[in-house]
Amino acid sequence: MNDAIRLDRVTRFIDTLKQARELGLSVTEAREGNLTLCLPYSDRIIGNPDTGVIHGGAITTLMDTTSGSVILCALDEFELCPTLDLRVDYMRPAEPHKPVYARAETYKVTRNIIFTRCEAYQEGGETIANCVGTFMRIGKEATPKHYRDLITGGGQ
Amino acid sequence: MTDPDIYRYTRETGDFSRLLQSIPYATFIGLECDQFGDDLIFRLPKKEENLGNPILPAIHGGVIGGFMELSAAIYLMMSQDSMRMPRIVDFSLDYLRAGLNRETYAECRLTRQGNRVANVMVTAWQKSRSQPIATARAHFLLED
Numbered sequence: 135m136n137d138a139i140r141l142d143r144v145t146r147f148i149d150t151l152k153q154a155r156e157l158g159l160s161v162t163e164a165r166e167g168n169l170t171l172c173l174p175y176s177d178r179i180i181g182n183p184d185t186g187v188i189h190g191g192a193i194t195t196l197m198d199t200t201s202g203s204v205i206l207c208a209l210d211e212f213e214l215c216p217t218l219d220l221r222v223d224y225m226r227p228a229e230p231h232k233p234v235y236a237r238a239e240t241y242k243v244t245r246n247i248i249f250t251r252c253e254a255y256q257e258g259g260e261t262i263a264n265c266v267g268t269f270m271r272i273g274k275e276a277t278p279k280h281y282r283d284l285i286t287g288g289g290q
Numbered sequence: 291m292t293d294p295d296i297y298r299y300t301r302e303t304g305d306f307s308r309l310l311q312s313i314p315y316a317t318f319i320g321l322e323c324d325q326f327g328d329d330l331i332f333r334l335p336k337k338e339e340n341l342g343n344p345i346l347p348a349i350h351g352g353v354i355g356g357f358m359e360l361s362a363a364i365y366l367m368m369s370q371d372s373m374r375m376p377r378i379v380d381f382s383l384d385y386l387r388a389g390l391n392r393e394t395y396a397e398c399r400l401t402r403q404g405n406r407v408a409n410v411m412v413t414a415w416q417k418s419r420s421q422p423i424a425t426a427r428a429h430f431l432l433e434d
Binding site for chain 1: 342378385
């Protein structure tokens, strides 16, 4: 699988997540075991109206989505892997009016569990948040074939 | 962060609508809060836009996280009599069951409060309180 296929798969995958569409998440870069997504700034996700800083929950969703989707860049076949746990450390508030990026990697893939880490940042800025996650592998059969075909573009 | 009038109104009436309307992210996911005596129950009504997994379908894990995180912050603000949204330091979330496409509830508990940092536990459930869909704990930095 090359990076173009990875990018296509992740793009199709996040397009099926209604909340990801609602937030306007897009794929910036997809490589083997490595993925970057972008969260555009929006007034709708502000957590603190005085400062215009977006809410940590939107960052959590960005990081959860990136960590969950990087799995598509690590496995040859598409599997839907539910999140077991997520730990988010907030370093600093995101600067208003600028997009936030999240870069995730799978640092260990086992038969049952996938371990990920993820960093949220802004262009030219310092880290906003770090996150580690674990995802459970329930096997590709647990995902209906039509959905797998939708993500992989059918029999790729 | 909060307009003192909104804060006072919320405290006196137990009506959280004005407070929540002042926080765009709360409106974005649809968070609501009801007060029963001293207890606060946070509510996330069923909402298509909050879905992640389209197969089950289930609420996006990040939305469950955001819901619990914001619930914890509001809970802490009210229990501390503070008008500022506390700043979150870290957040640790265990997903126990799929959050299906239905109304979700959360309650919070102040586990420990120091001078500078508070620890809050959050439990989220749907059909039955005894079968939580997620538990979380968060540390907040207290700024006067």
